[in-house]
Amino acid sequence: MLPTESAHEISEDGLSDLENTRAPGSSRPNKRKVQHCAPQQVGRLRDWMDSHPADQCQWSINSTIRSLSKRVEALLVENKILKEKLSLSERVEDLLVENESPKEKLRAMTEKKYLPKPTQVTSSAKHRCKKCNKPFARTDHLLRHIRKDHEDLVPT
Structure with missing residues (x-):
């Protein structure tokens, strides 16, 4: 050629x-x-x-298409059900938040990130001021805070 x-x-x-x-x-x-x-x-x-005549090949192709389309329909139905479950669970969470006390509601909203979280208290904050509930990592920091900010608590 x-x-x-x-x-x-x-x-x-x-x-x-x-x-x-x-x-x-x-x-x-x-x-x-x-x-x-x-x-x-x-x-x-x-x-x-x-x-393998063309009719048999066409039948095989059509059969494959039918089985795949049934599977796609089943997956679409499953996807729709999962989306409905997700939206229902979100709605249930919202209703639970609405029915809680104001303090619990605020906490739940901060967990859901609707509101900014307050200042994070690290695990190293082992001491708290009894008057203002401020966290401190070390005892000497707590004592300095009490002397400085709460003079009425300091014995004379």
């Missing part, structure tokens, strides 16, 4: 001459490597095509 400027051609034995073709508008040969079918593979493919 002669090289062509168009797409590759298949010879009678089923082999391609793509490696001899040139890309359209190019002067260089096409660099792609083509893996040829062995003649016995081509023969087997022709035998299979002869033994």
Whole structure:
């Protein structure tokens, strides 16, 4: 076969001459490597095509499409149910927040990040002022705070 400027051609034995073709508008040969079918593979493919008429292949394709579409429908229904459950659970949480006491409501809202969280108390805050409930990591810091801010508590 002669090289062509168009797409590759298949010879009678089923082999391609793509490696001899040139890309359209190019002067260089096409660099792609083509893996040829062995003649016995081509023969087997022709035998299979002869033994499987187009109607049977079309039926197989249609059957696959039907089963996949049923699966997609089932997944869509499942997705819809999960979305409804999620929205219901969020609504239940909102109702629980509405029915709680103001203090609990505020805490729940801060946990849900509706409101900014108050200053974080680290685990190192082991002491608290009994008057203002301010956290302190060390005892000497607590005592300095009491002397400075709560003079009425300091014994004279």
